[in-house]
Each structure stands twice: as structure tokens, then as C-alpha cells.
Amino acid sequence: xxxxxxxxxxxxxxxxxxxxxxxxxxxxxxxxxxxxxxxxxxxxxxxxxxxxxxxxxxxxxxxxxxxxxxxxxxxxxxxxxxxxxxxxxxxxxxxxxxxxxxxxxxxxxxxxxxxxxxxxxxxxxxxxxxxxxxxxxxxxxxxxxxxxxxxxxxxxxxxxxxxxxxxxxxxxxxxxxxxxxxxxxxxxxxxxxxxxxxxxxxxxxxxxxxxxxxxxxxxxxxxxxxxxxxxxxxxxxxxxxxxxxxxxxxxxxxxxxxxxxxxxxxxxxxxxxxxxxxxxxxxxxx
Amino acid sequence: xxxxxxxxxxxxxxxxxxxxxxxxxxxxxxxxxxxxxxxxxxxxxxxxxxxxxxxxxxxxxxxxxxxxxxxxxxxxxxxxxxxxxxxxxxxxxxxxxxxxxxxxxxxxxxxxxxxxxxxxxxxxxxxxxxxxxxxxxxxxxxxxxxxxxxxxxxxxxxxxxxxxxxxxxxxxxxxxxxxxxxxxxxxxxxxxxxxxxxxxxxxxxxxxxxxxxxxxxxxxxxxxxxxxxxxxxxxxxxxxxxxxxxxxxxxxxxxxxxxxxxxxxxxxxxxxxxxxxxxxxxxxxx
DNA sequence: AGCTCTTATGAATCATTGA
DNA sequence: GTCAATGATTCATAAGAGC
Numbered sequence: 001x002x003x004x005x006x007x008x009x010x011x012x013x014x015x016x017x018x019x020x021x022x023x024x025x026x027x028x029x030x031x032x033x034x035x036x037x038x039x040x041x042x043x044x045x046x047x048x049x050x051x052x053x054x055x056x057x058x059x060x061x062x063x064x065x066x067x068x069x070x071x072x073x074x075x076x077x078x079x080x081x082x083x084x085x086x087x088x089x090x091x092x093x094x095x096x097x098x099x100x101x102x103x104x105x106x107x108x109x110x111x112x113x114x115x116x117x118x119x120x121x122x123x124x125x126x127x128x129x130x131x132x133x134x135x136x137x138x139x140x141x142x143x144x145x146x147x148x149x150x151x152x153x154x155x156x157x158x159x160x161x162x163x164x165x166x167x168x169x170x171x172x173x174x175x176x177x178x179x180x181x182x183x184x185x186x187x188x189x190x191x192x193x194x195x196x197x198x199x200x201x202x203x204x205x206x207x208x209x210x211x212x213x214x215x216x217x218x219x220x221x222x223x224x225x226x227x228x229x230x231x232x233x234x235x236x237x238x239x240x241x242x243x244x245x246x247x248x249x250x251x252x253x254x255x256x257x258x259x260x261x262x263x264x265x266x267x268x269x270x271x272x273x274x275x276x277x278x279x280x281x282x283x284x285x286x
Numbered sequence: 287x288x289x290x291x292x293x294x295x296x297x298x299x300x301x302x303x304x305x306x307x308x309x310x311x312x313x314x315x316x317x318x319x320x321x322x323x324x325x326x327x328x329x330x331x332x333x334x335x336x337x338x339x340x341x342x343x344x345x346x347x348x349x350x351x352x353x354x355x356x357x358x359x360x361x362x363x364x365x366x367x368x369x370x371x372x373x374x375x376x377x378x379x380x381x382x383x384x385x386x387x388x389x390x391x392x393x394x395x396x397x398x399x400x401x402x403x404x405x406x407x408x409x410x411x412x413x414x415x416x417x418x419x420x421x422x423x424x425x426x427x428x429x430x431x432x433x434x435x436x437x438x439x440x441x442x443x444x445x446x447x448x449x450x451x452x453x454x455x456x457x458x459x460x461x462x463x464x465x466x467x468x469x470x471x472x473x474x475x476x477x478x479x480x481x482x483x484x485x486x487x488x489x490x491x492x493x494x495x496x497x498x499x500x501x502x503x504x505x506x507x508x509x510x511x512x513x514x515x516x517x518x519x520x521x522x523x524x525x526x527x528x529x530x531x532x533x534x535x536x537x538x539x540x541x542x543x544x545x546x547x548x549x550x551x552x553x554x555x556x557x558x559x560x561x562x563x564x565x566x567x568x569x570x571x572x
Numbered sequence: 573a574g575c576t577c578t579t580a581t582g583a584a585t586c587a588t589t590g591a
Numbered sequence: 592g593t594c595a596a597t598g599a600t601t602c603a604t605a606a607g608a609g610c
Contacts, residue, residue: 034583037594079585082422084388089375102370107393107412109480114584115601117476120426123602124584125478126393136368140406190403192411194395198604199582209583435602475602 006240006250006267010260013232013253017060020251024064026139026227029218029239031074031209035087047080050087051094057232062099064230068139070222071100074108074210076127082120088128095132103138104131104193108214112198129195129214144220146188215239216246223248237263292526292536292553296546299518299539303346310350311537312425312513315504315525317360317495321373333366336373337380343518348385350516354425356508357386360394360496362413368406378416386418390479394500398484415481415500430506432474501525502532509534523549 009016032054035047045053061071077088096102106129113125200211215238219229225247231239234252236259243250244267254260295302318340321333331339347357363374382388392415399411486497501524505515511533517525520538522545529536530553540546 031583036583076583078583082387082389084391086379086382086388089378092375093372096372101368102372103368104407105370107395107480109393109395110582110603112582112603112605113478114582115603116584116586117428117600118585120422120424121390121585122428122476123478125480127583136406138406142403142408189401190408192399192409194393194411200605478602 006244008252008263014057016253020064023066025230026069026223028061028230029072030231030233032233047085047087051091067135070138071132072218073130100132103133107194109196110199147191209235212242215242237266292530294538294549300343302539306350309352311516312355312509314347314516315358316517316519318519333371333373337377353421356424357418358504359416389419390417393480395482396485433477435475498528501528523552
């Protein structure tokens with residue numbers, strides 16, 4: 001089956017994914033519907049049933065992901081009755097039992113998070129971006145996400161002390177030496193596992209789950225041009241739009257019809273641009 | 287038993303705490319020895335036995351903490367065999383079963399962590415600060431940790447200084463004038479649950495678990511002057527030194543004798559300063 | 573064009589009200 | 592009582608308007 005660069009499919013990813021072959025995608029990145037007790041909101045899976053709801057779907061993710069691929073899960077537990085709910089950390093444990101490796105936990109620091117004042121709580125300004133893999137040898141293009149060197153590095157390099165110039169072994173004996181002087185003259189540095197992004201939301205018809213910069217960062221990091229990206233809860237299509245712009249093919253799955261239409265409309269321009277340049281890729285189907 | 291403002295006790299907190307009465311402390315804050323496979327490092331509890339090792343101790347913490355008190359646990363799981371270890375999130379679940387409320391997870395973003403490069407991993411620049419409570423009604427002084435407003439506000443306030451005040455006062459009814467009134471005297475804002483602190487490490491004889499700014503923030507937030515702070519794994523005494531400076535009484539417990547001596551020496555100056563001003567507090571013992 | 577200033581808007585929480 | 596909906600609170604951004 002021939003597909004365009006980006007494709008939005010309507011349905012429950014549990015069923016839709018059964019049409020796709022094993023080891024198809026290089027990256028699965030998604031911000032699933034959060035657990036919520038209220039019926040009318042998007043999703044509507046209560047927190048205590050969230051893991052049970054998620055696992056059959058992640059089993060499909062595990063199947064369609066390439067051995068060198070990565071699964072990035074953007075999620076954050078809610079406060080319920082004054083406590084952080086535990087369904088997210090229970091999900092991590094369950095996913096490991098399902099066969100996933102819990103490789104890393106990135107922090108998305110939301111710079112302009114929602115205001116508010118409460119008697120015993122500050123504003124919640126971060127979310128988890130959990131990285132899971134099938135194997136320990138996964139694709140990672142670290143150079144693709146390098147960032148301008150921060151002020152800390154400049155300051156540090158200005159005042160190169162004795163310990164910094166001469167290579168010394170770390171005090172705890174970990175074996176990792178530090179040679180700060182090597183960094184002199186560079187203007188780009190590798191990032192850390194903390195991402196500072198605003199919750200930018202140009203889209204008025206859908207409360208975007210994540211800002212485009214978030215999937216962009218992970219798509220650059222974990223895929224090459226022409227690779228395949230899957231977002232099984234694609235919402236208004238942010239992931240596919242970004243993937244298309246970065247010349248990755250993508251599949252987005254969304255349960256709600258109104259979002260599907262929205263996403264398909266948004267994709268037209270990006271899709272057209274790529275077709276102009278004559279690049280077409282194919283996603284394998286069963 | 288009469289105690290000075292800050293006191294360092296040598297021993298395993300599991301046993302030392304048995305000398306203290308129920309509901310004694312307003313804040314327990316600590317950065318416990320990390321799980322580690324290597325013998326020679328501090329602690330040396332293997333990851334898979336960490337929860338089992340921790341729970342009897344946290345049972346004592348639960349007992350000696352006041353109902354309005356807070357327990358802050360600074361911890362981060364290590365990478366082992368390419369994966370984030372799960373002992374920390376398993377600890378969260380176990381602590382809840384022990385009776386703790388998991389109120390919040392603060393992120394300590396380490397702004398100036400050393401650069402490093404690994405084939406499939408970036409620098410780990412954050413740690414968890416887990417907040418646990420005995421009850422939902424705990425003490426929290428939000429005003430004590432307000433932070434300067436962001437650049438946006440600063441720019442605006444600077445611009446206001448340049449302008450002629452009289453001229454704007456004459457423009458009655460304009461939105462601009464109204465906003466001036468709102469911002470006058472408001473250069474502080476409430477923080478979020480992400481703390482941006484450098485890993486300041488002036489102490490060379492001990493690889494400090496946390497920089498003084500970390501306990502300082504939580505001590506200001508969760509205690510008043512004269513309240514009691516406990517650090518059951520006090521290391522070189524950072525928590526007690528900070529507590530003394532902030533005029534809180536404190537107890538630090540440390541297993542290793544060389545750290546105990548170090549901590550006691552560091553405290554002399556801070557202790558002396560407080561005694562000069564004639565303030566003495568008492569910590570209840572059984 | 574560059575400034576300066578305005579305003580919309582966020583996967584938020586809590587307390588209260590109503591069914 | 593329990594559960595669901597509503598209103599109040601509040602700040603960092605970006606984009607837009609005005610000079």
C-alpha cells in the first residue's frame with residue numbers, strides 16, 4: 001500500500017496498528033490522553049484503570065517498533081485528593097515487565113505554565129518524557145540537537161582553574177575523567193536531559209498536547225531523514241506536521257473524528273511542499 | 287535533655303532515632319546514600335535491596351515527624367546496564383503503603399553540571415526532590431521562597447522608571463495606568479516546582495550530596511524560626527549548618543565518624559553566633 | 573524598522589455549588 | 592454523601608498593535 005509522507009488514521013490505535021507489520025517504525029512519540037475521572041473530557045480513563053488500558057496498546061507499539069527504534073512517552077500524573085497519583089510510575093514498572101527497557105527520563109520544563117495559587121502547592125511546571133527502547137543499541141543522533149553554549153560554560157571557561165585544566169579523575173572513582181579545557185573554543189554543546197520549552201499553542205481549535213518543539217527535538221534526535229514516525233494518539237496532528245517538515249514519513253492515529261479532520265487539513269500544506277520536491281517514501285504494511 | 291541549636295549524632299539513624307519522641311520534627315530533609323554496587327563508596331546498599339533497607343528507617347521518620355511536618359527526599363536513580371533503575375519509583379510506592387502521602391515531586395535542575403558525552407545518553411542534569419507528608423494539612427510558608435519576577439517584568443518596570451510619572455497619571459482610565467498600580471511593589475512571584483540551583487561544591491573533603499541552597503529553600507518553605515529539622519543522613523553537615531543559619535534547631539545523624547567530626551567542626555561557628563544572641567531551643571527526647 | 577506596551581491563553585488546582 | 596461542573600486565582604510567553 002502506497003502512502004503519502006504523512007497519514008492520519010481514525011480509530012483506536014489498538015486496532016489500527018494491527019494493519020502494520022512488525023519492526024516498522026523508527027520512533028514512536030506520543031502524549032496520550034491523560035487519566036481523568038470526568039466523562040466528558042478527552043480520554044476519560046480513570047487513573048486506577050490507566051495501566052490496564054495502556055498495556056495492550058503498548059504491546060502493539062513494542063511490536064511495530066524497530067529494534068533500533070525508540071518510544072518516547074510524554075506524560076504527567078495528576079494531583080488527586082492532595083496527592084500525586086501513582087499511575088505513571090506504576091506504568092513504568094509494567095512497561096518493563098512487558099519487555100521495554102526504561103532507558104531515560106527527560107524533563108520537559110514548561111517555562112510559561114498555567115498560573116494559580118493554592119494553599120499547599122506551587123505551579124506544576126514540568127512533565128515527564130519517558131524514553132523506552134527494545135534493545136540497548138538504538139539510533140541516537142546527538143549532534144542533531146546541539147545547543148548554543150550556556151552562560152555557565154562561558155563563565156566556567158573564563159575562570160579555568162587548576163583542576164579544570166589538568167585532567168583529574170572524579171572523586172568517587174567512577175572512572176570518568178573531566179577535561180573541561182577540551183570545550184574551549186566550541187560554541188555548541190550537547191544538551192542535557194532537561195528541555196526548556198514554552199507551552200506554545202498557536203492552534204485555537206484544539207488544546208495541543210505538546211508544542212511542536214517537543215516532537216521536533218525527539219524526531220531529530222532519534223531518526224534520520226526518511227525514517228518512519230508513529231504517534232498513536234496524535235490529537236490535532238502536531239507530530240505528523242513536524243515530521244513532514246523534517247522530511248520524515250509519519251503515521252498518526254486518532255480516535256476522535258473532529259481531530260482527525262483538523263489534522264488532515266493541517267497536513268495538506270506540509271504534504272504538498274514535500275511532493276513538490278519529488279520525495280516519496282513508503283511505509284510497510286502487512 | 288538539653289541540646290544546643292544544632293547537634294550531630296553518630297550512628298545509624300534507625301537506632302539513633304529511637305531516642306527521640308513521636309511528633310518531634312517539623313521537617314525531615316535528606317539526601318540519602320545512593321544505591322551503589324561498589325563497596326568503597328558511601329553507603330554501598332545495592333539497588334535491588336535499597337527499598338528493603340530504607341523502609342525501617344522511613345518508619346522511624348514517620349514516627350518522629352509532626353502531623354503538620356514534611357519529609358523531603360532528594361534522590362535520583364542511577365543508570366545500570368543502560369537502564370534507569372527502578373528502585374526510586376518502587377520506593378515511592380512502598381512509602382505510600384507505609385502510610386506516607388506522596389504530595390509532590392519537585393525537580394532540582396542542576397544548572398551547571400559538568401559536560402560529558404556518552405554514546406546513547408546525555409548529561410543527567412536533574413534530581414528528584416520527593417515531598418511526603420503525614421497529613422494533608424501541613425505547614426507551608428509560600429511567601430518565604432518567592433523569587434524575583436522574570437525578565438519580562440523587569441524590562442517593564444525599568445521602562446516605567448524612564449518615563450515621566452506625572453504624564454501617565456494624567457491619563458486616567460487607560461489600561462496602562464491601571465497596570466502600574468498592580469505592579470507597584472510587586473517584584474516577587476511565587477516559584478514553581480522546578481528549582482534551578484547550581485551544584486555548588488566548595489567542600490573538597492566530601493562530595494556534598496546537595497548544595498546549601500537546596501535545604502535552605504525547603505527549610506524556609508516548610509518551617510518557621512525555632513522549628514526542628516532532621517537530616518538522618520547528614521554527611522558533612524550541610525543541612526544542620528543551613529538550619530542554624532536560618533535559626534532553626536536541627537539534628538543530623540551520620541554513620542561515618544570522619545563526616546561526623548567534619549560536620550561538628552563546621553557547626554561551631556554557626557552555633558556560637560546563635561548562642562551569642564541568647565536563643566536556645568529544646569528538642570524533645572523520650 | 574525597532575521599540576514599547578497590550579492581551580490572549582495555557583493538559584492547573586482548589587473550594588464551592590448543585591444534582 | 593458522592594460525583595460532576597463552575598468560578599476564582601494568577602504568571603510567563605508570544606504575537607500583535609501602536610508610536
